[in-house]
Amino acid sequence: MYALVRYLDDKKACYYTVPVTHIENFNPSNTSDFVKNKVYSAYWVDSADPDSTGYYEAQIYMLGETEDDIRRNREKRRMPKPRLDRDAAIETHPPKQNERQGTRRNRTEAQNSAWQDIIRRHVSHNLEKNASVHTAASRIRREPESDRESSSDDEELVSSEEVKKAEGEASFWRHRYDLECEMTKSLRSQVDKLQECLRAKLFSLEPTLDKLVSLLESKPEGLPSTDDVLPVVDQPSKLSAHSTVPPHELPFAEVANKVHLTSGYEVSTAQAVKIFGNKKPTIVVKDTAEALWGLDGLALRTPSGKSTEGGKKQLTPEKVEVVRSTLHEWGKRKGIDVETIGQQLNAILSSKCQDAARKRKKCDTDEQDKNCSDI
Numbered sequence: 295m296y297a298l299v300r301y302l303d304d305k306k307a308c309y310y311t312v313p314v315t316h317i318e319n320f321n322p323s324n325t326s327d328f329v330k331n332k333v334y335s336a337y338w339v340d341s342a343d344p345d346s347t348g349y350y351e352a353q354i355y356m357l358g359e360t361e362d363d364i365r366r367n368r369e370k371r372r373m374p375k376p377r378l379d380r381d382a383a384i385e386t387h388p389p390k391q392n393e394r395q396g397t398r399r400n401r402t403e404a405q406n407s408a409w410q411d412i413i414r415r416h417v418s419h420n421l422e423k424n425a426s427v428h429t430a431a432s433r434i435r436r437e438p439e440s441d442r443e444s445s446s447d448d449e450e451l452v453s454s455e456e457v458k459k460a461e462g463e464a465s466f467w468r469h470r471y472d473l474e475c476e477m478t479k480s481l482r483s484q485v486d487k488l489q490e491c492l493r494a495k496l497f498s499l500e501p502t503l504d505k506l507v508s509l510l511e512s513k514p515e516g517l518p519s520t521d522d523v524l525p526v527v528d529q530p531s532k533l534s535a536h537s538t539v540p541p542h543e544l545p546f547a548e549v550a551n552k553v554h555l556t557s558g559y560e561v562s563t564a565q566a567v568k569i570f571g572n573k574k575p576t577i578v579v580k581d582t583a584e585a586l587w588g589l590d591g592l593a594l595r596t597p598s599g600k601s602t603e604g605g606k607k608q609l610t611p612e613k614v615e616v617v618r619s620t621l622h623e624w625g626k627r628k629g630i631d632v633e634t635i636g637q638q639l640n641a642i643l644s645s646k647c648q649d650a651a652r653k654r655k656k657c658d659t660d661e662q663d664k665n666c667s668d669i
Contacts, residue, residue, distance in 0.1 A: 295322065295357060295358070296359075296361050297313075297314050297328070297336075298311055298357075298364050298368070299317075299336050299353060299355065301336065301350050302333070302378075309355065317335065317336050317352075318335040318336075324357075325358060328354045329354075330374065332353075335350070335351065335352070336349065338350050355373060355374065356368075412464065413461075414452070417452050420456065509544075548563065551563050553566035555616050556615070556620075557616055559616050561585045568581055569585065569624070575624065575625065576642050578624045579617055579621055579639060579643065580642065583609075584646070586616060589650045589653060589654070590654065592646055593650040593653070594606055595607050595608065596608065597614070597643045597644050598640070606647075614639070617639065621635060
């Protein structure tokens with residue numbers, strides 16, 4: 295059961311719905327079992343000031359089984375204002391209430407006393423600074439005894455201007471203190487964020503460092519490339535791939551917008567996407583060969599290197615192995631068996647060389663040289 299009450303000490307004169315268990319010595323049997331003009335002792339919970347929590351004088355206006363019943367009854371009818379019987383308040387909790395009020399009064403007086411002490415010290419400090427002015431004035435004119443006594447009494451008083459000035463300075467320093475606290479809190483928050491970011495960066499670098507250490511420990515011996523052994527005149531003039539990547543790079547790893555295949559040979563990222571995006575293994579072999587030798591290089595070479603019309607050279611065996619490794623890597627990624635295609639690798643490369651030779655011959659016989667640049 296709930297009761298609609300109004301605390302007598304509440305200056306706002308608001309109505310509150312409280313359980314009947316919060317009213318001392320009050321056990322109603324129904325919603326009409328209460329005295330309207332009687333002063334009861336109801337419990338008040340002050341979340342802002344816990345010291346103010348306790349029993350206070352209150353008046354009951356209506357009872358209800360639930361809070362909704364009280365709310366509906368308030369909407370239906372106008373709230374009555376019966377005259378109180380103040381004599382009945384003696385039976386409530388005057389000692390507890392007076393004790394609460396005395397505690398709040400003492401706390402207010404202590405705060406006022408502290409402020410007055412601060413203001414008094416500030417004024418006395420200003421009076422000490424102006425002591426020389428008062429001494430000079432006393433030398434010019436000697437005051438009567440009665441005036442001297444009244445002036446000494448006036449020195450103990452504090453003018454309203456000095457009080458306002460002291461309060462303004464105190465408010466200024468409180469504001470400065472609050473700003474410093476906010477700045478300190480902000481700086482600590484920034485330091486915490488930077489530390490978290492630094493720890494995350496270091497944690498992300500640990501796998502890379504471990505990988506580099508393992509690579510350095512198992513560094514293979516670098517074999518000289520066949521193109522490095524051949525004279526400069528024997529090497530093809532236009533190559534799309536070259537062995538500038540260090541030999542210890544991981545196979546088929548992307549480095550500086552290029553993809554390292556094997557044996558130090560690399561292709562561009564676009565070429566790698568085209569190679570590994572094919573659906574047929576034969577196209578993978580042809581695209582890889584075109585990326586390594588170029589169409590001009592393939593047109594001047596054959597897999598066997600046998601003498602033919604025009605004196606063609608053999609394809610570099612090291613690059614042929616790079617093509618084979620790329621084919622196996624493509625098959626591993628696609629889940630396709632490429633052993634049969636690997637056995638036919640020379641035949642596929644020979645077909646690619648013949649296609650390149652036909653395109654070059656067609657380009658030479660074409661009347662428009664600009665079509666050659668599209669090859």
